[in-house]
Amino acid sequence: MKPNQIYSKWFVMPAFxxxxxxxxxxxxxxMYTSFTNWNAMSENMRFIGLTNYVKIFGDSAILxxxxxxxxxxxWTSLLKGVFGLLLALVLNRALKTRNVLRMIFFxxxxxxxxxxGLVFQQIFHPAHGILNExxxxxxxxxxxxxxxxxxxxxxxxxxxxxxxxxxxFNMVIFLAGLQSVPAEMYEACDIDGGNAWRQFVNVTLPxxxxxxxxxxxxxxxxxxxxxxxxxxxxxxxxGRSSEVISITIFNEFSYGNYGYATALSTLLFLALSLISxxxxxxxxxxxxxxxx
Amino acid sequence: MKRRARMTNLSLEILMWLISLLILIxxxxxLLNSVKNVKESAIMSLKLPTEFHFENFSQVLSDxxxxxxxxxxxxxxxxxxxxxxxxxxxxAYVLSRNRSKGNRLLYMLFLLGLVAPLNYITTVKxxxxxxxxxxFGGAILLYTALFIPFTVFLYYGFIGSVPRELDxxxxxxxxxxxxxxxxxxxxxxxxxxxxxxxxxxxxxxNDFIIPLYFLNSSxxxxxxxxxxxxxxxxxxxxxLVSASMIVNMVPxxxxxxxxxxxxxxxxxxxxxxx
Numbered sequence: 001m002k003p004n005q006i007y008s009k010w011f012v013m014p015a016f017x018x019x020x021x022x023x024x025x026x027x028x029x030x031m032y033t034s035f036t037n038w039n040a041m042s043e044n045m046r047f048i049g050l051t052n053y054v055k056i057f058g059d060s061a062i063l064x065x066x067x068x069x070x071x072x073x074x075w076t077s078l079l080k081g082v083f084g085l086l087l088a089l090v091l092n093r094a095l096k097t098r099n100v101l102r103m104i105f106f107x108x109x110x111x112x113x114x115x116x117g118l119v120f121q122q123i124f125h126p127a128h129g130i131l132n133e134x135x136x137x138x139x140x141x142x143x144x145x146x147x148x149x150x151x152x153x154x155x156x157x158x159x160x161x162x163x164x165x166x167x168x169f170n171m172v173i174f175l176a177g178l179q180s181v182p183a184e185m186y187e188a189c190d191i192d193g194g195n196a197w198r199q200f201v202n203v204t205l206p207x208x209x210x211x212x213x214x215x216x217x218x219x220x221x222x223x224x225x226x227x228x229x230x231x232x233x234x235x236x237x238x239g240r241s242s243e244v245i246s247i248t249i250f251n252e253f254s255y256g257n258y259g260y261a262t263a264l265s266t267l268l269f270l271a272l273s274l275i276s277x278x279x280x281x282x283x284x285x286x287x288x289x290x291x292x
Numbered sequence: 293m294k295r296r297a298r299m300t301n302l303s304l305e306i307l308m309w310l311i312s313l314l315i316l317i318x319x320x321x322x323l324l325n326s327v328k329n330v331k332e333s334a335i336m337s338l339k340l341p342t343e344f345h346f347e348n349f350s351q352v353l354s355d356x357x358x359x360x361x362x363x364x365x366x367x368x369x370x371x372x373x374x375x376x377x378x379x380x381x382x383x384a385y386v387l388s389r390n391r392s393k394g395n396r397l398l399y400m401l402f403l404l405g406l407v408a409p410l411n412y413i414t415t416v417k418x419x420x421x422x423x424x425x426x427x428f429g430g431a432i433l434l435y436t437a438l439f440i441p442f443t444v445f446l447y448y449g450f451i452g453s454v455p456r457e458l459d460x461x462x463x464x465x466x467x468x469x470x471x472x473x474x475x476x477x478x479x480x481x482x483x484x485x486x487x488x489x490x491x492x493x494x495x496x497x498n499d500f501i502i503p504l505y506f507l508n509s510s511x512x513x514x515x516x517x518x519x520x521x522x523x524x525x526x527x528x529x530x531x532l533v534s535a536s537m538i539v540n541m542v543p544x545x546x547x548x549x550x551x552x553x554x555x556x557x558x559x560x561x562x563x564x565x566x
Contacts, residue, residue, distance in 0.1 A: 006459060006472065007390040015383035015440050016398055022437035023405055026418050030411035095305045103552065104312045107319070110548045110555075112498040112516050115537050118523055119318050122336035122530070130321065130338055164314065169559065176560040225409050228500045232520070246409075250504070253413050265411045276407030280400060 027269055034263035040256025052263035061240060062248065062264075069244040071155055073223030076162040080219050081212065083163060084170025089204075091171070092178045102175070106168035113165075117232025120161050124148045148234055151241035158230050158242055165229070166222070170215045177211030178204070210282075217279050224272060326534035333531035348535040357510075357518060358536065365514035367428060369496040372435035376443050377488050379436065381481060384447030385473050389456065399448065405441035412505045419506065426508055434502060439492045446561055450484045451477070487558035490551035497544055515540045 034052055038045045056062050087105055091098045108116065123129050124147035132144035147157040181204055189199045227246035230236065236243035236251075245268050252261035317338065325333045326348055328341040352358050387399050415434070416425065424430030454477060462476040478485075503517040510521070519536050526532050548555065 006463065007386040008469070009386065009395070011386045011470070011473070012383040012395070012398060015379040015444065016402075018379065018433060018437045019402065019405060019440045021422075022415060022418065022434050023410060024401065026411045026414035027408065029414040029418070033414060090304050090308060093301055093304065095301055095308070097305060097309075101305075101308050101312060104315055106556070107548070108315060110494060110498075110544050111541065112500065112519075112544075114498075114500045114516050114520055115322075115540070118533070119322060119336075119537075123318060123321070125336075128335045128337065130317075130336075133337070164318075168315075172556055173560050221407055232500075249412070253505070258413050261413050262411060265409070265413065268409050269411065272408050273404060276404055279407055280403045 027266075030262040030269070031266050033259055034266045036259045038259035038262070040258065045259075048259070052260045055260065056263060056267070065240065065243045065245060065248050068155055068242060069224060069226070072159060072162070072226060072244060073220050075156075075159045076166075076223045077216055077219035079159065079163045080167050080170045081215050083167040084215065085174050085208075085212075087167060087171040088174035088178060089200075092175060102168075102171070105171055108165040109169050111165075113228040114232045116161060116165055117229045120157075120164075121148065121233050124157055148242075149238055151238055154234060154238065154242040158233060161229055161233065162223075162226070166219075170219070173211050173215050174208060177208040181207040214282065217275065217282070221272060221275060221279075224268065224275075322534045322537050325530050326538050328531045330529050330531055333529065333534065336530050336534075345531065348531050349539070352532060352535045352539060358515075358539065360511070361513050361515050361518040362539070364428075364512060365497055365516070368431055368435065368514055369493045371428070371432040372439060372496050373489055373492045375432060375436045376439040376492050377485055380440050380443035380488070381447050381478060381485070382470075382473055383440075384444045385451055385477060387444070388448050388451040389459070399444075402441045402444045405438075406445060410438060412501070416505055425506060426512065428512060431502060431506060431512075434506065435492075435496050435499070439495065443488045443492065446484050446488055446558060447481065449561060450481060454480055483554070483557070486551065487554040487561070490547055490554045491558045494544055494547060494555070 033045070035047055035049060036045045037048045037051070091102050091105075095101070123131050126132065126144075126146040126149055129147070131147065132141075135141055135144045145153055148154050185203045185207075186199065189203050225246065226244055227250070230242055230244055231247055231250070234242045236247045245264060249261050249264050249268075252258075252264065321336060321338055324338065324341065325336055327344045327346060328348075329343075329345050332339070332341055383402075387395050387402075419425040419430050419434070422430070424433065458476055458480075459472055462472045467475060497514070498516060499514075500516050500520070503513055507513060507517070510517075513521070515536075519533070519540055522536050523533050
């Protein structure tokens with residue numbers, strides 16, 4: 001019997017059709033509607049060419065939103081990576097309670113982003129949040145700030161929350177990567193008299209390079225897609241100082257500016273699709289190697 | 293030398309526990325505030341309550357809306373998880389076994405769905421046209437469409453390690469079509485199925501965006517959406533909000549404790565192995 005008789009393509013179809021109709025097709029449709037004036041007010045949709053895109057790139061407020069989003073994606077990626085790696089290096093050692101500690105550091109990953117946003121709204125509260133209270137308690141009251149009401153600080157605070165939430169995820173991926181370092185390599189390095197730093201650079205780093213790559217890719221992707229934590233924390237405020245693309249899309253959707261909002265969605269889709277090509281390459285290469 | 297290593301480990305352990313407070317304190321704050329009275333919880337702090345008000349929980353749980361939304365969440369999460377597992381397992385089986393040009397293209401499109409964002413606005417339109425907007429069925433189908441890429445990816449990686457000879461043996465024994473997959477192969481995929489179950493259930497339970505765009509009727513809201521509503525309604529009653537947060541977190545924390553192994557293996561799948 002031929003493979004296409006046992007492995008019928010009809011078995012792929014239910015999953016693919018569902019995925020196509022509710023995911024791919026809307027994205028393609030969105031590319032079309034981004035060239036129209038589709039909105040909640042009027043019945044007929046009119047083709048208006050690049051007008052929505054011209055409006056987006058000519059609007060300094062939207063460019064600041066892009067800036068916020070890029071700032072968020074870059075800083076969360078780096079900090080989640082650095083803290084995740086430090087946690088992984090320590091919790092890869094023979095500590096007695098390392099399993100409990102790993103579990104605690106991963107815990108925030110499973111909590112709803114809405115809860116995280118609302119709780120940190122209270123922690124960062126300028127008047128009675130526990131962060132400012134704590135700073136006053138240890139005599140650093142002068143460092144107390146309006147963490148989420150100061151337009152200059154609010155993006156930094158949002159980054160801090162994401163690092164709090166997802167450094168543990170980076171840790172878990174690094175821990176898995178660290179298992180691939182052969183113990184003999186460390187011994188060989190010890191005999192050669194290498195110090196801890198040289199050991200890290202010469203032995204550990206080459207082996208965890210794939211984990212670094214995938215962590216950074218996943219971090220950038222989730223950073224560009226961010227919505228719910230910031231939505232719950234500030235809803236983009238004060239003013240528009242913590243607004244990110246997904247929040248703008250949601251707001252424009254609420255105002256009924258569908259054509260304009262789908263132009264923003266399309267830009268986000270294209271940016272992430274470019275990144276996803278490198279992700280697909282990464283996985284496909286792995287798949288090929290696993291097949292050998 | 294050994295002694296020094298032990299000392300280093302001990303001090304690192306102490307340091308780690310101190311750092312873990314950063315994670316634990318915000319969570320402790322929710323717990324503490326869930327048993328305070330309204331006045332004490334108006335400011336969310338780490339002060340101990342003067343007396344414990346466990347009736348906050350009975351007040352939250354006696355609210356019909358909370359009970360209903362709890363079961364709504366359960367329905368949405370269980371429905372989409374089961375549907376995702378069945379459809380993705382079957383698709384990944386064929387894609388992995390028959391790597392024709394067409395199938396490789398389909399797999400790449402699934403991988404694109406792993407990263408690309410959903411266009412919520414046009415999806416709303418499509419669901420309106422299909423007449424499934426604002427229904428449980430529609431929401432379950434949408435979650436399934438969103439979870440399929442990652443679940444296909446998980447299964448695809450694992451099925452490669454299941455010997456092809458099993459398919460042939462099953463055929464000789466008279467198994468046909470879907471029977472080969474569901475009776476012979478699917479039971480062998482249990483580790484991935486558990487991972488997919490834990491991960492998708494968790495993602496659906498915690499999701500906040502789909503109801504925001506797709507479920508306008510408050511009767512159909514899940515726990516997370518209701519909590520958001522609680523927050524705006526009882527804006528200064530942090531005791532009730534906190535109690536509802538705890539009610540929301542109990543199922544997922546249990547899932548985390550019992551399914552931790554599967555959760556972690558799912559999240560690291562493909563990232564480092566291979």
